[in-house]
Amino acid sequence: MAKSLEQMQEEIDIWAHQFEKPYFSPLSMVATMAEELGEVARVVNIIYGDKNKKDSETLKSLEEELGDLMFTIICLANEEDISLSNAHELKLSKLYGRDNNRFNKAKK
Numbered sequence: 059m060a061k062s063l064e065q066m067q068e069e070i071d072i073w074a075h076q077f078e079k080p081y082f083s084p085l086s087m088v089a090t091m092a093e094e095l096g097e098v099a100r101v102v103n104i105i106y107g108d109k110n111k112k113d114s115e116t117l118k119s120l121e122e123e124l125g126d127l128m129f130t131i132i133c134l135a136n137e138e139d140i141s142l143s144n145a146h147e148l149k150l151s152k153l154y155g156r157d158n159n160r161f162n163k164a165k166k
C-alpha cells in the first residue's frame with residue numbers, strides 16, 4: 059500500500075533525528091534541492107535531449123533522481139514544520155480555483 063505524505067515526512071524525520079544536526083540549514087537545503095533538480099534534468103536531457111552520457115559516467119534512473127529530489131523537498135518541509143499534505147491541498151485549490159480555465163480542456 060502506498061505511503062501517505064505524512065508517513066513519508068515522519069519516516070524521514072525519524073531518520074534525520076538520529077543525527078546531532080538533523081537537517082541542513084534552509085539555505086543549504088535549497089542548494090541541495092537545486093543540485094538534485096540538476097541531476098533530474100541531466101537524466102532527462104540524456105534520455106530525451108541532445109546530450110550524450112560521458113563514457114565514464116554512471117547514470118542513475120529518473121526514478122532514483124526524482125526520489126532524491128523528493129527527499130530534499132521533504133527535508134525542507136520537515137525543518138520548516140510544513141505539512142506537504144496541506145501544501146498539496148493548497149495547490150489543488152489553486153488548480154481548481156484560480157487556474158481552472160487557464161488551459162484548454164480535453165473534449166469529452
Ligand SMILES: [Mg+2]
Nearest residue numbers: 094097123126
Ligand atoms: Mg541525485
